[in-house]
Structures are given as structure tokens and as C-alpha cells.
Amino acid sequence: MIRLALAAALLAAPAAAQDFSAMSEAKTWNLYAEVPARFTARVADPVCELTGQCAADCGTGQRQVVLIRDADDAMVFPLKNSQAAFTGAAVELAPFCGQTVEVDGLLIDDPDIGATNVYLVQRIRPEGGAWLRANQWTKDWAARNPDATGKGPWFRRDPRIISEIEAEGYLGLGEEADAAFIADWF
């Protein structure tokens, strides 16, 4: 039994030790546990992968999407696109649902807090295509919110966020808590 377990561990070792940083041109975000990572993967719907309940086109950006890495079949969860604007990656990757793409970005590996196989995608290259920057999110938002004009970044102008803050305050604890905090903070 021990020999079998040892053999299984040895067989699994090459994939676990694989270095995906070779050839990566990912830009650092100076995060504590970031590692540059460029790899090929299939773009997939995680609900479909885990349960078999699949959405057409991976949910067209409304559902989260994952990357099933070719090298080791690991399910990598892209949490972030390349924009420093509080924006995710589903919109960037969903157009490639079911396709194999090459991605470049930053893997976060901090098992002490549960972060394993989570990813920031900076560029995407479809098979036979050119590299695309994963920075579509704010453009899509602007197209969906033509009336949210004015100064400042999208998150200051987003009608849903404004509505939540009007209802619950910046701390989420109501107007009274906000007033006391703001008087002290500024």
C-alpha cells in the first residue's frame, strides 16, 4: 500500500512542480504571493465542470469562468482582469468558452489563507490568433451604462453601487454610523 502511494506521489510530482513562469511577460503587481504564469487552458464554466449543469457560452460573462490547464488538468480560477479598477475576468474569458487559449498573468499561491490556483489574467491568445489584453471590462460597462456620465472612475458612477451606498452607507451600517465615522476620519 505504501509503495502504491509512493508511486502515485512520484507520478503526480512533475505536474505539481511545473514552472509556468517560463516565457511569461506578465507585469508584476508586487503582490506577496504572485508568480508569473503563462499556460494553455480550456475556458470552462465551473458549475458545469463540478456539477454537469452547463450554461450556454459559459454564461456569456454573467457567470464566473475557469481555466482548465492543459499541463495538469488543474482548475484555475481567474479572479481578476488586467485593469486596476476592481474588475473581474469573466467578461474577458467568456467569449472563448470551450476553446483552448493561451493566457499570461499572475498566479497567487498562498495556501495559508486558502489561495491556490487563483489567477490574474493580463493577456489572452486564442488558438492561431494574436495576444489580446484582458481590459475589456470598463468598455463593456460604459456601453451598458451610457447615462452614467460624469467625472471619476466607473465605480463612483455606477448606478447600482450608488444605490447601495445611498441605502446602507459607505460602511454598510447606515447613515448614523457613517456620519460618526466621517466626522472622525476627515
Place this chain on the structure above:
Amino acid sequence: MRPLPLVLTALLMAPPAFAASGERIQITGEVIDTWCYFSGVMGPTDAVVGSAHHTCALWCSAGGIPVGLLAPDGTVYMVLKMEGDADNAGGDTNLHIASHTIEADGLHYTRDGLNYLIVETITADLDIINQTHDDFGVIPGFAIPEEAAQ
């Protein structure tokens, strides 16, 4: 080219190798912004939860960053559905409960080091109970614009 054996053909055409079934669990946890929590981009994990990080959690949830459920033991469950709302990349359900502590009934899956949760029912919404602004102010510091003070 020789035809593939029948069994091999069937294997190649099979749906994704998904788990046979999730484990049903009942869990209490805070709905968190997983990017700020996992990346450390704005500081330690205890600073990017609760009221201190509420406005940023709204931004990230609306921006389509995955939400997680942070259990009292520190386990983070990546939420793939929140009570029937499959629209979990920027959808309304996650936005309304950003930073709230909820009690949930759902299905738990694990794969490649991450925990995944499909919340079938939010059995209780306890609102924001983690009042971290007392210790951390607001994270990031620009979460409240100066105009709000006038």
C-alpha cells in the same frame, strides 16, 4: 486511420469529469471580496473584510470579481451560485449582501486546492456584523470621497 475502440470513443465524448455529487453543508460566513482577500493588495486579511472594506466589496462585486464565503475557521468557499442566481459575475444578489454574514445551505465541492459552494438557500441574513472600521478605518483610504464629508 484506424477507428477508435468503442470504449475509448465513449470516454472522449463524455461530459466533464465532474464530481458525482457535492456534499450538502450548512455554513455561516461572511460574503467577501476574494481578490482583495487572497491577493493582499490592500493589506492583511483581517483588514479587507467587514465594514472597513464594505465600499470596496461593493465595487469588486459589481465589477464581477468572485465572492467567497469566509467561514469562522478561516476557510474560504468560492461561491458559484447564490440562492438560484447563476448570474454571479457582477449580479444583484451578491451585491446586496456584500460584507453580510449569512447562514447558508448548499452543496460543497473541492477541486485543486479550492473550496466551491453552490448556495441553494440563504437561511438567514445577519447583515454586517464584522465592524472592522473601528480598527482599520476604511480600506482603501479613498473609499469615502472627500465630498461625502461636506
